[in-house]
Amino acid sequence: MRHILQMNNPADAYIIEQVVAGNKSLFAQLIDRYSAMAFTIACRILDNREDAEEAVQDAFVKVYEHLGNFRQKSKFSTWLYRIVYNTAVSHARSRKPFLQDLDGMAFQMPDTSSSDGLVYGFTPVEASELVGKMMALLPEEDRVIVTLYYLHESDIDEVHTITGLSKANIKVRLFRARKKIQECMARFPDTVSLCSINTQ
Amino acid sequence: MKTTSGSTDRVGNMIRQAGPEIPPPGMTERIMNRIEVVSLKKSQVISPVIGIRGWTWIGIFVIGLIVLSMHTGLTGAADGNRLWDAGNLLRSFPHPGKSMHIDFQVPKPLLFGLAGLLLWFSLDFLLSTLRWKKQVSKGKS
Numbered sequence: 516m517r518h519i520l521q522m523n524n525p526a527d528a529y530i531i532e533q534v535v536a537g538n539k540s541l542f543a544q545l546i547d548r549y550s551a552m553a554f555t556i557a558c559r560i561l562d563n564r565e566d567a568e569e570a571v572q573d574a575f576v577k578v579y580e581h582l583g584n585f586r587q588k589s590k591f592s593t594w595l596y597r598i599v600y601n602t603a604v605s606h607a608r609s610r611k612p613f614l615q616d617l618d619g620m621a622f623q624m625p626d627t628s629s630s631d632g633l634v635y636g637f638t639p640v641e642a643s644e645l646v647g648k649m650m651a652l653l654p655e656e657d658r659v660i661v662t663l664y665y666l667h668e669s670d671i672d673e674v675h676t677i678t679g680l681s682k683a684n685i686k687v688r689l690f691r692a693r694k695k696i697q698e699c700m701a702r703f704p705d706t707v708s709l710c711s712i713n714t715q
Numbered sequence: 716m717k718t719t720s721g722s723t724d725r726v727g728n729m730i731r732q733a734g735p736e737i738p739p740p741g742m743t744e745r746i747m748n749r750i751e752v753v754s755l756k757k758s759q760v761i762s763p764v765i766g767i768r769g770w771t772w773i774g775i776f777v778i779g780l781i782v783l784s785m786h787t788g789l790t791g792a793a794d795g796n797r798l799w800d801a802g803n804l805l806r807s808f809p810h811p812g813k814s815m816h817i818d819f820q821v822p823k824p825l826l827f828g829l830a831g832l833l834l835w836f837s838l839d840f841l842l843s844t845l846r847w848k849k850q851v852s853k854g855k856s
Contacts (some may be wrong), residue, residue, distance in 0.1 A: 539750065546743045554742070555735040568739055575746045646733035665730040689819055696726050 527591045527627075535583050546575055549592055552667055553599045557657035559650060560603040566610065567603070574602040589676065597677045600659060607655065649696050659693040660685055664697075755847065772836040779829050 527548075541670045553574065557567035574695055587595055650658045656678065663677060665668040676681050 539754065540747075542750065543743055543747050546746055549740045550742060550746075551735040554738040554818060558723075558736045564736075564739065567736075568742060569744070571738070572746050572749060576749050576791065579750050579751065640727060642734040643736075646730055661726075665727040693726055700725065700729070 528587060528608055531546075531582060531585060531587070531591065535577070539579070542579055545578075545591070549597050550575075552592070553595060555662055555666065556596055556599050557603040557606075560600070560607055560655045562651070565677075566606055568605040569625050570606045571599060573606075575597040577602065590673075592667075593669075593673055593676050596663070597679075600677055604655075641700055650693060652699065653692050656680065657688050660688050661692045661696070664689060772833075772840055775829070775832055775836060779833060 525653050526546065530541050530544055534545075541641065553566055553571050557570040557574075558564060561567045563569060574595070578595055586589065650661070653661065659678060660674055660680075663674045664671075669677070670683055671682050674680075680684070681687070
């Protein structure tokens with residue numbers, strides 16, 4: 516079952532074939548399909564939306580230029596996310612180091628008093644904000660691993676292909692990241708800033 | 716969906732509920748514009764500037780110059796040991812009231828053919844460069 520899920524989307528294969536043949540306008544469909552996850556990976560590494568967009572743009576241009584070399588042995592998304600990951604890491608290395616305002620990371624947990632029907636009492640916007648803050652507590656690579664594993668539902672093999680980290684290392688990092696997030700979540704409704712002090 | 720314990724599943728559910736980051740509006744168009752510029756650069760910039768037409772144009776121009784200069788006595792190549800004689804060039808430069816002696820040895824049909832080729836490649840080079848500039852400005856807008 517997992518094998519079937521990992522096969523390339525037939526629509527992707529057709530679009531890639533068409534783009535390589537010269538119909539480049541179809542490439543926009545691939546961008547629309549994968550830009551959200553690509554942007555999320557870049558955001559997790561760069562922690563800045565403008566830089567993330569630049570990295571995603573660079574990655575998609577690289578993908579377009581080398582689309583003819585893609586042999587379809589892996590999923591297109593895996594290949595794309597690996598390029599996005601490497602490009603974002605290069606951007607992170609090349610940009611100037613900046614000082615993060617630790618006070619700015621402190622925030623109050625959303626009010627859960629009137630939250631009937633919502634998962635853990637959060638709206639998607641609140642959950643997004645909360646996850647963003649919790650991710651900020653993790654190292655860059657761990658953020659990507661957690662995002663790929665839970666959000667993209669990649670297995671360890673795919674995370675290994677995208678990040679280039681060893682499988683054992685991914686498992687350890689995933690365990691540590693999960694533990695850290697769980698500790699933060701266990702302190703509800705305390706502030707995550709308090710949690711960050713205690714768990715580091 | 717992954718099968719994990721309750722506490723880890725809670726982490727996963729929270730992350731899934733948050734969903735991916737929403738890309739900035741218009742990002743697809745900006746990427747497509749960049750791709751347009753990149754593919755234009757590949758197909759148009761290289762071709763007119765250093766492509767086969769550009770090099771042929773430069774080659775013909777250089778050969779034409781050498782042929783013409785040899786037949787106008789501007790080089791010392793006829794002597795067999797000097798490719799370019801600066802003294803000869805200065806001596807033959809026209810002075811007031813004295814015209815330079817030009818002795819054309821090249822047959823006229825060959826000369827006209829050479830001039831025609833020069834004109835053809837110049838126009839081709841100019842038109843393809845203008846076409847590229849127009850397409851690049853369209854891709855950027």
